[in-house]
Amino acid sequence: MRSGSSRRRHKAARPFAVALALVLMGALYAVLSPATQVAADTGMSAQVAEGKGLFQVTCSSCHGLNGEGSSQGPSLIGVGAASVDFQMSTNRMPMARPGQQAPRRPVTYTAEEIAAIAAFVQSLGPGPAIPPSSAYDASNLDAEAIARGGELFRSNCSACHQAAASGGALPNGKYAPSLHGVEPLHIYEAMRTGPQQMPVFSAGAIPDEDVASIIGYLKELEQQPSAGFSLGGLGPVTEGFFGWVVGIGGLCLVAVWIASRGARAK
Amino acid sequence: MMAKPAATAEQAEVLETHAPAPAGPVKKLGGPAIWFDERIGLAKLGKASLRKVFPDHWSFLLGEIALYSFIVLLLTGLFLTIWFKPSMGEVEYHGSYQLMRGLAMSQAFESTLQISFDVRGGMLVRQIHHWAAILFMAAMTAHMLRVFFTGAFRKPRELNWLIGVGLLSLGMIAGMTGYSLPDDLLSGTGLRFTDGAIRAVPIVGTWVEFFIFDGEFPGDAIIARFYMAHILLLPAILLGLIAAHMALVVYHKHTQFPGPGRTEKNVVGYPLFPVYAAKAGGFFFIVFGVLILMGATMSINQVWLYGPYNPAQVTAGSQPDWYMGWVEGAVRIMPGWESHWGPTTWSWNVFVPFAILMGIFYTALGIWPFVESWLTGDKRPHHILDRPRNAPTRTALGVAGMTFYGLLWAGGGNDILATQFSLSLNSVTWFLRFAVFVGPVIAFLVTKRMCLSLQRADRERVLHGSESGILVRSQIGGYSEPHVPISVDEAFTLTQHRQYTPLEATPTEDEHGVKLKGPGTVSGLRAKLSAWYSGYDVAKPTAAQIAESHHHGDEDTPALPH
C-alpha cells in the first residue's frame, strides 16, 4: 500500500513541477502574446478551466499538459468530448498502468469532473461531441428496425465482438470486450470515436438512426431468454467441453455404477 | 484404468460359450411367436444369441453410449425432417422471433427458426439432436481409446477395428453435414472453411469444389445436397457399419480383462438374457434421459444469435463442433505457406493441416493392428485384454497421440483460450507451434516410464507381497514392516500376460547367396523396431521365482502379530 502511494506521489511530482513551470511560462506568454490569443484564453469557460486543472493533475503525465501526447499516451487534440466521456465513464482512463489495453473498470469520477475534462479536451480541437440522448434513443424502434440493427451488427461488429456480443480475441493480447450491459450512450460514443483497435464508424458510414438500431438490437438481445444455460455464449468450444464433461463424464459414472451393481444384483 | 482384477471375477459364474444343444421349437411361446418361429426359426436363433455372454466392466459400456446416442440421433432426426426445408431459396422472415423480423434469409434457416420457436417441442428436439451428435462422436472416441489401450483390436478383431475407423470418419462427415444444414452464420462459415480446404487440394481442388457446390461457393445447391447425405446416405452407411460392427462383436464374443478363471477360450460374465439385456436396456434409457436433460437445460447452437448466413459477415469465435476442432486448430497454427508454380497455387497452409494431416491420422489408425503384429511377430488370436502397462510402447504411443490431438484442439480454440485466460492470441499460437512437436515426445517418454515402473511394482508385489501397514519393532530396537503375500488369484492376474522377446534378424541370404524372403524372415530394420517396441519390459517373475520368494519369506519376515 505504502509503496504504491509513494510511487504515485513520485509520478505526480514531476508533472507538477512541469505544470508549475508551464503556468509561470503561460502567464508570461499571456502578457506578451498578441491580443487574439488573450481573447481565446479569457473566453475559456469556467468548466473548461476546471477541466484543464483536473486534466493536468490526472492525465497530463501520459497525454501531456495540453493533451499534445507523450511517449506514454497519444495526443488528445481532436479526439473530442465523446472520446473522453467514453474513456472516463468506463474508467479506462486514467489508465491505471501502462499495458496493451486499458480494461473497463467501475467508474470513480463524478459526472461533473468527466464533463469538465471532456469540455477541456473538446476545446483543444473539435471532435465528436457527447450526443444528446435523442441521437441514440432506441425505445421507439419497431421490430423491423431492431432486426436491421442485428444485420448491421453482424456486418460491422460481430467479427470482433462475436455474434452474441460475448467478445473475442484480437492479435497481440488485445481483445474486443463483451458488450453485455454497456450503456447505450457508451455504445454510441465507442462507434463514433473508435477506441483502441476498433475502427471509427462515422455518421457518414452509419447514421444516427442506424446506431440507434444497433443499440436497440443489443439491448433486446440481452432481454432474450436463452434455451437453457447459455454456457458462456461462446459457441462450439464450450459446447464440446460440456458435452465431454457432462455427457461422457456423467455417463461413465453411471457405467461404473451399472458394472458394479450387476455383480451383486444377480 | 484397471489397477486390480475385476471384482466380479470371483462371484461371477463361469459360462463356457459353446453352441447350445440343438433344441426343437420352444413350447412356451405365445401365438404370434410360434407363428414366426415355425416360419423363420426365430427361437433357435434367439436362443443362441440370448445365451451369449457379456463380461462386465464399465469401459465396455462406452461403445454402447455411442450406439444409443446414434439411436437417439435417428429418432430426433426423424422429427426434425418433418419441418426442415432443405432449400436455399430466399424468403422474408415473419415468424415469432422478433429480432429477425423482416430479414431476408434462406428457407433452410427460416425453417430452423420455425422448429426452434414455433413447433411445439421443436427447440428441445433440436437441442437433443445436437447434443446427441456431440455425445455420439465423443463416445466413439472414448470407446476407440479403450479398445486401443487394452489391445482389443488384435487378431481376430482387426476387421472390426477397421469398421470402427470407418464409423469414426463417417460420423465426422455426418456431423459436419448436419452442422451446415441450418444455414446460419456459423454453418455458412464452416462451409466456407470446407470449401477452402477442398480448393486447396492441388490440381483437382477447384474442379471438386465446382462439382460439390454445383458452381462457385456458396451456390444454391449445397444445402439440398448435404441434406440428402445427412439424412439418407450417411445414416444408411452408418447403420450398415454399426450392424456389421455389432455382428462381429457377437461373433468374436467380447474380450475380457485378465483374471482367475478367465482364459482365451471362455468369456466370464452374464448371459445376454436376462442380466445383460436388462442392464443394456436400462442403460439405453439412462443415455436417452441424460440427452433429454442436456437438451432441456443446456443451450446449444443458438442459431438465432448468429443470424442467417451472409458471405459478407463473420463472427468472432467461429468454430466447428469439437470433433473437427483439431483440424481447425491445425489450420490456425499452420504458418501461411504458399507456393506458386506456373499457373498453379499450392496452399500448403490449408492443404497440409487439412488433407495431409487427416489422411495420416486415419491411415495410422487403420493400419495400427497390422503394424503392431508386424512389430511383435504375434499372429495368435487374443481374447484377454492387455492391462495398458503391459504394452508400454503402445500405451506411450497412444498417450503421445492424444497429446498431439489435444494440443491441436487447443489451437482450434486459441481465441477462446486467449480471452478466457487473458493470454495473447499470438503467444498461444506460437507456443502451440512448438508444443505439437515437443509435447507428444515428452508424453511418450513419461508414459513409457510410468508403465515400466508399474510393471516393476507389479513384480515387487508378486514376489514380496503387499505392505501390511503394520510396523513391527524387533527386540534389538529396529523397525520393519512385514509384507503379506498376495492371493494366488491376484498373483495370477499380475503374471498371466505374455511378454514378447523382440524379433531377431534372420540371415538375408542363404549359403548360396540367394536372397531370402518370405514369411519366416525378419529384416534388420524390423528387428530394430521390434526391439524398440517390446524390448524394455520388466521381466515378470517366473513360477520358480515366486515359489522361491514365498519360501524365503517364511524364514525372514517376522510373523504378523495376531
Ligand code: HEM
Ligand atoms: C457408431 C459408432 C460405434 C458404435 C455404436 C460402437 C459400438 C460398439 C459396441 C456396443 C461394442 C461392444 C461393447 C464395447 O466393447 O464397448 C463395440 C465393440 C468394438 N468396437 Fe465399436 N462402436 C463404434 C465405433 C467404434 C470405433 C470408432 C472403433 C475403433 C476405431 C470401434 C472398435 C471396436 C472394436 C474393436 C470392438 C470389439 C471390442 C471388444 O470386443 O473388446 N468401434 N462397439
